[in-house]
Amino acid sequence: MFRDMCGITGFINPDMIGDAKGAKSLCRRMADTLAHRGPDASGISADPAVGLGFGHRRLSILDLSEAGAQPMHSLDGRFTLIHNGEIYNFPELRTALEAEGGPFLPWRGHSDTEVMLAAFQTWGVEEALTRFVGMFAFALWDRDQRELHLARDRMGEKPLYYGRAGNALIFGSELKALRAFPGFDAQPDMEAVALYLRFQYVPEPRSIYRNAFKLAPGHLLTVRADSPTDFAPRPYWSLRDVVNNAAANPFTGSEAEAETGLESLLRETVRGQMLSDVPLGALLSGGIDSSLVTALMQAESTRPVKSFTIGFSDKAYDESDDAKKVADHLGTDHTELFVTPDHVLDLIEKLPELYDEPFADSSQLPTFLVAQLTRQHVTVCLTGDGGDETFAGYNRHFWAPAIWDKVGSIPPGLRSMAAGGARLLSPRAYDTIFNTAGSLLPESARVRTPGFKIHKLASVLSSQSREELYKRLCSAWPEPSALLNSGLEPLSPIDRRETWPHVSDYTRWMQYLDSVTYLPGDILHKVDRATMGVSLESRTPYLDHRVIEFAWRLPLSMLLKGREGKRILRRILYRHVPRELVERPKMGFGIPIDNWLRGPLKQWAQDLLAPDRLRKQGLFAPDPITKQLSDHLSGKRDNQHRLWNILMFQSWADKWL
Incomplete structure (x- = not known):
């Protein structure tokens, strides 16, 4: 073959x-x-x-x-x-x-x-x-x-x-x-x-x-x-047709039957995607999605599966210990790489060539580095991408409905006042408070990077509708046109009601939009360029269309309960990995860009965002960008995502324009 x-x-x-x-x-x-x-x-x-x-x-x-x-x-x-x-x-x-x-x-x-x-x-x-x-x-x-x-x-x-x-x-x-x-x-x-x-x-x-x-x-x-x-x-x-057909023909079996059916389908999918005459491995973060894929791979293999992860000295971003515990339990042949700012400085200049259009998901950096590490050992890897979109795993899938239920009926003026109050403390101050409280907080209340999350919440409180709330949660710059010297923002896929499926549940609506916008535009774009940039093939079992179609027929209660998303994936995973090894707050695959922009990346950022440079380029209004950079460097705000957005555009422009 x-x-x-x-x-x-x-x-x-x-x-x-x-x-x-x-x-x-x-x-x-x-x-x-x-x-x-x-x-x-x-x-x-x-x-x-x-x-x-x-x-x-x-x-x-x-x-x-x-x-x-x-x-x-x-x-x-x-x-x-x-x-x-x-x-x-x-x-x-x-x-x-x-x-x-x-x-x-x-x-x-x-x-x-x-x-x-x-x-x-x-x-x-x-x-x-x-x-x-x-x-x-x-x-x-x-x-x-x-x-x-x-x-x-x-x-x-x-x-x-x-x-x-x-x-x-x-x-x-x-x-x-x-x-x-x-x-x-x-x-x-x-x-x-x-x-x-x-x-x-x-x-x-x-x-x-x-x-x-x-x-x-x-x-x-x-x-x-x-x-x-x-x-x-x-x-x-069309995923829209899949969602509409699933609503008309829902799964009617028990949770146990759903778990057995899904595990069988996932095992079949993983088995098919493990076919290779060259070395094959798994990207393992230690989270639910990648741990289950790795567990199913190991169940299908007669020898230890090769698994790979990266870690950081900043514990707010490091999942390497979690991944190693899962790898040890499963018996995989595990390899780790610890990322330093020097790794990032060496890589940044390569990003415009790698992505060849502006792309500002900062997890592009660890994704490339783990792909580079993996390619030194194997030619094919399986990943856990797609699990969050398909099985309701993002924090917004439970936080956004909870927020809207509580504040949707409050006048926007009062919500804006509450948002202003939340911003009185800097993200660093919130992080210090939460870190000090530490063990006094219940497990469910412990979050990573709490200061950033509180400021993110403040930024969406004045939303006029639940659809606008979701759009703001997905936004780096909430008013892009205010930054541009010419050109207006068109309707985005999120705004086009005629393309929405017939779902009334807010979480299901977000899942659908995540799957047709963020998943291909961000996640899959990022993974394809990172892996193919080092000649590594990545495969994604959760995106087999048969898995997608099965998942959309399941009732939301099998996916989400309270603050626990991906319930059915968790229950399948517990058959292979002890619960205590994978139960922890969701973090995402990020890096400490916020701190690095104040440290080793500071001069690089100041050079690219210099007001004279922006004026000469003629695309962006310098003042709001300068304000965002100043607030970030002072620690008053965590503007890492907005700044990285402009920095990646400037890097791309230097290469391609």
Whole structure:
């Protein structure tokens, strides 16, 4: 069998009709920008009749046979395919295809790419997509119909950008491939900048550039060779439909039956994702999600699973002791890396190249570092990403309803006064009080970084609706337009009521929006760039669409009770790991940026945010940024997220503008 993770790119350019040599040369230049995604091999093909070029970079995971090389052509020459990802159920699909017979027989090799081609030939593109279980982004050229199909997996695990450059349609796994196409307009989209300032990432379907877009998860884009820039993506799978169907057909069994059913499904998913002919491991934070994935991996393995984590000297951010306790109990082969400010200083200058559009989730730093550590030992890793969105694990899933129930009926003026009172003490002062109280507080009242959380609460108290409260909880800058010298903030995906499913429960509504905005735009974007930046393949069992569909049928009471989220995952985990090893306040995968901006990163931040520099650049109003930096450096406020947001934009601008 052969599978690989890769980078893909290509174009249809009517101006290059008849120029096969030029098309191949250009496509090779575009593909070479993605060499980190596929360092093992490359492939190029062209169809000069329409000015089409395909480029592929390959990271080999299973078998090195050239029978799996890409671009891959069907035996009859009709289809050409390049793809990035894994079709986990391709052996089952292969068996089903053999039963039907077809022009793809006899098989040339044992790759999922060849099975995908056969599926398209036999069932058509859209039906084949509904049968795939996996993560993928692909480009399929249909020579007979003169159509190009681009598609992305259901939850957005693998990226795919597309856009216009003159008369051409261009596409690629990362924006840097599009930038390599002559004539690509690399001017920033100021509406996208406004959305970035709010959310710390650019939400789908926008990119940071005016003429480039992200193909949304679960979507298919088909263009004709004679009008390649006339595109309108359409969904082949929709989480909104899943949620609505689940509401109409809820799970009616007992909690025990739900736990047994979900564990069986997760074990099947983990078993399928452990298939690899290269070393494989797990990213283990010691939290619920990653601990359960690691436990199921160990249950499926006859030898110790390799597990990896990173730690910090700042105990407010360090989970390494928790992870080690879980690893010791499970018997994994565990490796740790302790991160210092020097690690971060060395990495910061690489971030614009790694992410190639502004991205300001500061956990990008530890994510890259743990990926770098992991790649020294294995080529494939399983992660716990997606568990929070699918099983109600974020603090906001229980805090936001509780807050709104208590303050929603209070006049906004009184709420604003309460918020002002909460800000009288600095975050540092609150941290000191909570640390001093320490053991006097009940376990349920102990939180990490309490000062930051109290100030975050104060920032949302004046919300006019529960939807606005959620949006503010998701915001770095609550009023992005006030920072910009030009451009207004457009409606975000959170604001588009017509896209919401038919759910009345506030937590369920937040889960849905987390899954279609924050998950692909932030979490999966972060993990893909960090892992592929070191040629490491990551796999996410919680995002198997069968797990997603099962979870949405469960009643909320099986996911959330009081302040305890992910109840069903916890109960399954307790079958493998003692409860006391994993029960603790949720922290998230962060780093002490707040302290580092006052210490080793201070000069770097002051240089990038210097008022004269901002004025010369002309995009941002310097005064509010200067005020935020001054308040943070003094300890009066914890403005780490807002400052990191601007700092990452400035770093990106230095590299790409």
